[in-house]
Amino acid sequence: MAAFISKRMLRSFRTLHSVGRPSSNGAKFAASHRSHGTFSSLYGEGLFSAERSGFLLARSMIRRFSTTILTPGADEGAFPSELLSTKPMVATPDRTIGLCQDLLIPVTNFHNEDKGFMVLAGDVFDVPIRKDIIHRVVRWQLAKRQQGTHSTKTISEVSGTGRKPWKQKGTGRARHGSLRGPQFRGGETKHGPKPRSHAFKLNKKVRRLGLKIALSARVAEGKLLVFDDLAVPTHKTKNIVSYYNQMESTKKVLLVDGGPIDEKLKLATQNLHYVNVLPAIGLNVYSILLHDTLVMSRDAVNSIVQRMHTPINR
Numbered sequence: 001m002a003a004f005i006s007k008r009m010l011r012s013f014r015t016l017h018s019v020g021r022p023s024s025n026g027a028k029f030a031a032s033h034r035s036h037g038t039f040s041s042l043y044g045e046g047l048f049s050a051e052r053s054g055f056l057l058a059r060s061m062i063r064r065f066s067t068t069i070l071t072p073g074a075d076e077g078a079f080p081s082e083l084l085s086t087k088p089m090v091a092t093p094d095r096t097i098g099l100c101q102d103l104l105i106p107v108t109n110f111h112n113e114d115k116g117f118m119v120l121a122g123d124v125f126d127v128p129i130r131k132d133i134i135h136r137v138v139r140w141q142l143a144k145r146q147q148g149t150h151s152t153k154t155i156s157e158v159s160g161t162g163r164k165p166w167k168q169k170g171t172g173r174a175r176h177g178s179l180r181g182p183q184f185r186g187g188e189t190k191h192g193p194k195p196r197s198h199a200f201k202l203n204k205k206v207r208r209l210g211l212k213i214a215l216s217a218r219v220a221e222g223k224l225l226v227f228d229d230l231a232v233p234t235h236k237t238k239n240i241v242s243y244y245n246q247m248e249s250t251k252k253v254l255l256v257d258g259g260p261i262d263e264k265l266k267l268a269t270q271n272l273h274y275v276n277v278l279p280a281i282g283l284n285v286y287s288i289l290l291h292d293t294l295v296m297s298r299d300a301v302n303s304i305v306q307r308m309h310t311p312i313n314r
Contacts, residue, residue, distance in 0.1 A: 097220045098128030105219075107226050107298065110243050115228040118298060124308045125219045127212045137210030137285045140202040152192025155180050160187075204312045212308060214288040225295045230257045235267035240275055247293065252276070254291035256283055258299025280304055 100122040107115040120126070160180045168175050182190045218224040232239055244253060255269070255277045269275045278287060280296075280303035288294060296304075 097216070098126065100126050102126075103219065105224070105226055107228055109228050110230075110232060110239070112246070118226050118301065120219065120226075120301065121305045121308075124212050124305050125215050125224075127209070127216045129217055129220070130209075130213055133206060133210050133213055134285060134289070136202065137207055138289065140200065140207070141284060141286045144199040146198040148196050148198050150193040151195050152189040154192075155188040158186065158188050208308060208312070210285045211283070211288075211304075214285045215294075215304070218288065218294045223293045225293070226301060227295060227297050229299075230255055230265055230295075230297050231262060232264050232268055235264040237268050237271055240268045240272060244272075244275060250293045252291040253293045253295060254278060254287060256280055256294065256296045256300045258297055258301075258303045280307075 102122045103120040103126055104117050105120055107118050109115060155178070158180050160178075162178055162180070165176050165179050166173065180187045182188050215224070244250070247253070252274045253276075255265070255275065256279070257265075257277070258280050261277050261279060265277060269277050276287070276291065280300040283300075283304065
């Protein structure tokens with residue numbers, strides 16, 4: 001693009017420069033009348049004005065096609081102030097979802113204290129919602145965690161004799177060769193399940209996109225809370241219960257910490273079936289969908305963003 005603009009500017013400048021340049025006949029005429037000062041002065045003024053016009057046009061084209069990096073500290077006299085604004089969009093319910101814009105969210109703690117603000121990456125927490133991707137990822141998770149230890153017995157595994165129950169002809173009964181067949185009580189099971197893995201392949205890009213969509217859905221619903229940290233003073237369960245009672249329209253809460261789970265927090269939540277704790281490395285789509293409120297620490301948010309921005313190994 002830069003090479004194309006440079007060539008275009010050069011052609012325009014040469015064209016304008018040629019306007020003031022005399023032709024071959026004009027040069028001969030000027031050479032034969034060098035004694036006339038009037039013609040020389042007029043010719044010089046015309047050439048100067050043409051070159052000046054070409055220079056001005058080239059400078060305007062440079063300003064038009066050049067790329068300027070605007071910074072908040074730059075001179076704001078030549079540009080509207082709104083174009084210099086670098087503030088991210090505040091995560092409000094009436095905003096447009098799925099624009100991949102950075103979001104500004106308040107930070108608090110278990111005591112509802114103001115801990116400032118945090119910017120959520122738009123390519124992780126503000127992606128378009130796609131239910132089909134969520135469905136694929138959930139099916140992949142449930143199939144992968146299925147044990148697959150189901151097993152039925154074949155004719156060689158059931159107990160019983162292998163003797164022919166009665167002779168082939170003359171009894172009037174149906175012919176049989178074994179009492180361990182599937183038609184007899186206690187016999188084998190035909191085409192029954194055997195131990196196997198139910199897991200199937202799902203591309204890493206789809207799995208990563210599913211986690212982004214689940215996080216974006218919680219942000220869009222206003223159900224994502226960011227804490228400065230998840231430290232609790234004691235291991236008493238009543239502290240977590242009191243905080244849970246302060247939350248409105250909440251049934252299940254998922255606490256996500258950046259590093260290893262604090263022992264006090266683990267003890268305080270282990271008796272509550274509606275509060276679960278996960279490290280950031282274990283955050284997944286199915287766990288987010290099972291809990292209507294997601295509480296993450298600053299370290300957990302940074303860990304998830306770094307995890308989403310890490311290139312996928314081929």
